[in-house]
Amino acid sequence: MTDELVRFDRLTTQDGGCIAVATLNSPRTLNSLSLEMARQLDTQLQQWAEDPSVHLVWLDGDGDKAFCAGGDVVALVRALKDEQQGAGQPGDFAREYFSMEYRLDYRLHTFPKPVVVWADGIVMGGGLGLMAGSRHRVVTETSRIAMPEITIGLYPDIGASWFLNRLPSGIGAYLGLTGANLNARDVLDLGLADRFVPRANRQALLERLTQSDIVPGTVDDAEAAVVAALAEFEDRSRAPAGQVDEWRDHLQSLAQQATVSAAVTAILADDTDNSWLAANRARLEAGCPLSAHLAWQMLARHRHTSLADAFREELVVSVQCCVLGDFAEGVRALLIDKDKSPRWRHAEVASVSEADLAAMFGVPWGTQAGPLDDL
Template sequence: MIPSLQSEGLVLAEVNGCLGLITLNRPQALNALSLAMIRDMSALLTAWRDDPRIQAVAVLGAGREGKPAAFCAGGDIRFFHQAALAGDAALDAFFTEEYALNHLIHQFPKPYIALMDGVVMGGGMGISQGAKLRVLTEHSKLAMPETNIGLFPDVGGGYFLSRCPGHSGEWLALTGQVIGAGDAIELGLGDVFVRSSELPAIVEAFRTGAQDSAEHVVATVMERVDLAPVAEHWNARALINRHFSAASVPALFASLAADTDPWARQTLATLAKRSPLMMAVTLEQIRRARAMSLADDLRMERDLVHHCFHLRPGAASETVEGVRALAVDKDHAPRWRPARVEEVTPAEVEAFFRSPWPPAEHPLRALD
């Protein structure tokens, strides 16, 4: 029932009755995903999808004593930086296999429950947004902060952010704003709220209680559901919809600059730190994805991420520069090219959306 795993303990698997339980066990790195962890999750879910004895799956992040919780902080961005500079083929494998895993989760035919306690960012959103039951706590911190490192909200971000109400998807995608449980539920990025003090009992019941049906597994969570906190950003939704409906990033900047509301000023200051090129790519990504299936969105994102590392290879890549500034040198002073939103040309953006592969050779051609 448990296939052999290769991540050397970074992914733990247990079976209790009809439940398969996955624990991301890299707490010192906020359970960020490595390629081996992605492969282990894929192997487990493929095996359990096809095993009639497994009727439900739950996934959680291991914690550290006395430290804030983290479900999964995303992909291993230091690995991205090293692999891109070294020309390591494992970088391509990482994104191909991660996006295939995201698709597997969205299409999983049995209840898949994500206990989204603490930090849930980037790749952590990718392995939770496809869940049948997305469980939030007062410690949940959800975000797609990729524009901060010269990337775009991938792992299906085009698909799930574009389906948020109004233009809140564009707002989350471009700013990387962190939201809590209340906003996540309002925006369709979470389902239920459980107090973190109830999580140990849920996990203990998953591990040792009588889990004899998918209904019982789900009930283990639902019997502890509480009222979610008030959404912090919900009162800004009129401003979000007004400004983030702008036709382009320069038009968005102009719209915010003309608004004296403190929210608009703060939002403009946040966007001013992001990669102008990748904000333009991201806005186009979200708008194209609204009319796409998940599989087509993931194929588009695979094209985009290829270009993030190969249109301008090595240190010239916006993504390599963004990771350098945030996580390697930690000077928090990325040298974006172009440096201003007005300098980004339509041709530069369009180049990201040209697939480097014929459809029959696309690395995600098998997704349906």
């Protein structure tokens, strides 16, 4: 079927087992992750985890432009508008959507078999959540990775509160505040990707994997087969020149501040003549002040927590971004009306009050069990 939101295939391996393939199938939306796509993928992964004939999972996106450009934020805003007009409780759809997305991401992080993600083209927001959770993160010369949530009134979620803390000091904060665009070399240098394979070698790599002889149910055997195939096709000499490594000391000097206000002031005051740094400054300057606080606070709060704890609190904050924050306005300005003139609730980072920030951490379901308490 050509209208499937996610295509599922099985490629037979030499030993009679298979490689399970999941392809996000919405190229028109750059494979943005909808609620139903997340549900289908999560359900299939559960089945593949228990199927002894499945040696490993291959995850990619249809088309030549994007693996996944993020979550379906337009659907979130439209649902919120309907809820505000009486079709449900405001935030109901957001809770359902983010719960499903984060549960899927967590499943990938904890999946018992090798998962290879082909992160070709655009990988943003929710796409990075899928990529970050996979065991073998493969990038190509066209990979373009970012978490630009500050432009839509959100913050780096999908587990980023946890995994950005594992980058060199200050770098996670800089990326979260500026929504900086990264290329394949950058994410390799930062440990956000594992392998570089030229995009022209995708099919050859898959065919090489099908030639593997793996003892059914033996994860070490499957892992060895994946490592060997990736090593055969990796060619980092063809990766683009990086940006982050060249400027690492400079980025750390800007972001290693005591407060978010100080970090934002330092970044915006930087007059270094470099187009990448200038674009990052411009994105922060036009971005949502409340989002800057949330990005900073979530990194601080989850410096030493578990991944599951990070997902649980991200669910709270993401729902509140929809109900109390600037998310709907940010998406309206960037993706619906496309006037690129969001009317943020706060004029600048310094004007965000402690009360406004604290409200974003208020648990919407009160003392009831949370949707992700079982992680």
